[in-house]
Amino acid sequence: MSARVLIIDAHSERTQPLAQALAAAGFEVAGMVTEEEDLHEAVRRLKPDAILIDADSPSRDTLEGLAVLGRRFPRPILMLAESTDTELVRDAARLGISTYAVDGISPILLRSLVEVTMAHHQNQRSLATALEDAQQALQDRKLVDRAKYRLVQEMGMSEEEAYHRLRRMAMERGMKLAELARRLLEHGAEDSK
Amino acid sequence: MSRSGAPEKKHLNIGFIALTDCASLVMASELGLFRKHGLEVELYRQPSWAAIRDRVTLGELDAAHMLYGQIYGVHLGVGGPRTAMAALMGLNHNGQSIVFSNRLREEGAVDGPSLKRLLARGERSYTFAQTFPTGTHAMWLYYWLPAAGIDPLRDLRMITVPPPQMVANMRAGNMDGYCVGEPWGGARAIAEGIGFTAATTQGIWRNHPEKVLGTTREFAERHPNTARAMIRAVLEASIYIDTPGNRDRVAEVISAERYVNAPAESIASRLRGEYEDGLGRRWRDADYMKFHDAGEVNYPYLSHGMWFLTQFRRWGLLREEVDYLAVARQVNQIELYAAVAREMGVAVPSSPLKVETLFDGITWDPAQPQRYLDQFAIKA
Numbered sequence: 264m265s266a267r268v269l270i271i272d273a274h275s276e277r278t279q280p281l282a283q284a285l286a287a288a289g290f291e292v293a294g295m296v297t298e299e300e301d302l303h304e305a306v307r308r309l310k311p312d313a314i315l316i317d318a319d320s321p322s323r324d325t326l327e328g329l330a331v332l333g334r335r336f337p338r339p340i341l342m343l344a345e346s347t348d349t350e351l352v353r354d355a356a357r358l359g360i361s362t363y364a365v366d367g368i369s370p371i372l373l374r375s376l377v378e379v380t381m382a383h384h385q386n387q388r389s390l391a392t393a394l395e396d397a398q399q400a401l402q403d404r405k406l407v408d409r410a411k412y413r414l415v416q417e418m419g420m421s422e423e424e425a426y427h428r429l430r431r432m433a434m435e436r437g438m439k440l441a442e443l444a445r446r447l448l449e450h451g452a453e454d455s456k
Numbered sequence: 457m458s459r460s461g462a463p464e465k466k467h468l469n470i471g472f473i474a475l476t477d478c479a480s481l482v483m484a485s486e487l488g489l490f491r492k493h494g495l496e497v498e499l500y501r502q503p504s505w506a507a508i509r510d511r512v513t514l515g516e517l518d519a520a521h522m523l524y525g526q527i528y529g530v531h532l533g534v535g536g537p538r539t540a541m542a543a544l545m546g547l548n549h550n551g552q553s554i555v556f557s558n559r560l561r562e563e564g565a566v567d568g569p570s571l572k573r574l575l576a577r578g579e580r581s582y583t584f585a586q587t588f589p590t591g592t593h594a595m596w597l598y599y600w601l602p603a604a605g606i607d608p609l610r611d612l613r614m615i616t617v618p619p620p621q622m623v624a625n626m627r628a629g630n631m632d633g634y635c636v637g638e639p640w641g642g643a644r645a646i647a648e649g650i651g652f653t654a655a656t657t658q659g660i661w662r663n664h665p666e667k668v669l670g671t672t673r674e675f676a677e678r679h680p681n682t683a684r685a686m687i688r689a690v691l692e693a694s695i696y697i698d699t700p701g702n703r704d705r706v707a708e709v710i711s712a713e714r715y716v717n718a719p720a721e722s723i724a725s726r727l728r729g730e731y732e733d734g735l736g737r738r739w740r741d742a743d744y745m746k747f748h749d750a751g752e753v754n755y756p757y758l759s760h761g762m763w764f765l766t767q768f769r770r771w772g773l774l775r776e777e778v779d780y781l782a783v784a785r786q787v788n789q790i791e792l793y794a795a796v797a798r799e800m801g802v803a804v805p806s807s808p809l810k811v812e813t814l815f816d817g818i819t820w821d822p823a824q825p826q827r828y829l830d831q832f833a834i835k836a
Contacts, residue, residue, distance in 0.1 A: 321620070324588055349514070
């Protein structure tokens, strides 16, 4: 027993890993389309049991239009009351996931579909956060290097002296080293003394 | 502050769609009217009507700019989840358009009858779009086409497209016509040279109901003071918008990127009642978009909600008979609204039912909904 899932996503780079995660969990990925494609045609052709779409996608209204056409078209899962609990749907919505499914889909499958997708998105999100942190750290180090170089140039210090001076100034002011470096570069060494 | 007491909930999130008729919510915020009545309101632009529905029913939005038909669809669970809803007040009348593509004009269709003749030739299939299956635009298009003998369910392919994407979709050649709210109707389509206005919705139904301020019934019952404060702030904004001389300022404010995100002039001209159809006809439309009209716009007439229910029946969206009047009484919060209106000296009509005649000469008498429905030959 499996469910055919259609993924509608504007960001193809994140669709592929989701498709893999779904396949690994036993779902059949019927297709991956972008919002620009003719969704009426795609849904009629691929006949998915469930559709995953970004909660903020304007194309959701197109799916709403299909949902009223008959039982063979996926509908918003909130209305499949017996199959879902509101808390799960709410949590999924917070992660930006919106799910449509046909009437009669197994509640267990549907729940598992939402959970696998949520886990995947959470994973992606923490990866994105880690990447942001790494970029910030790199940014900070560049600032400190530039401030240090400036002290070397303007005050004739050695690199090590400049670094210690920066650290002392930051400690005295209760500032982060990168923040002090940024201020020093903006206002010059005199202001920061 | 209203005499009705302090709001039970002060911090509110209100959703809207990028359309000219979100103006009273935006102006209530920009003019400080929510704050004046004890509310701290954050406005959130929403990407789709589905998002509006989900976020209002899940409680992430406390209230929203909603399509009149949509709020009834949600209340009855038509095509989507069912949640008891509350329409606090009407937000506007008029100001939507049915647009045809230039390709249709080249093929000879410029109005209903000529479209009927074109369809009869059967040269190709034709696609029309509306904004939400239970929405007002769907109902206007579904009402207007049959008057020319066109069956919207059988003679055309009907799709759903969100308002700000209509113009792009027509430019891409994905559709032959659509019904949508301004500025995405006539104004933008003409400015971009892709289509023309085949009909205005005020031409279908003079002073028709359009958007409402919607929330869930649970919210309205648990927060009556908050609901009254919202109604009061939006009523004051509506009066401001309908005061001559304020409309250019309104167009300027709502044109901002975080609101409608369209050139101010494409909003302003039709907001002032200056119309052109894109085929060379220009006119001053007395029935342009109204936000107050001495309270006629804002009073949530039960007969308006009932009309949408008759159309849901007509098009097979509502599979079982319902008590039209009883449902309208559940949704439209006439007592909440009337309390605020009386306090402000805004006229409250003596009856919540209004008899109105649409452009095809057929009279909508809310006392006879079944007889009204029986008159329509084209239906699901």
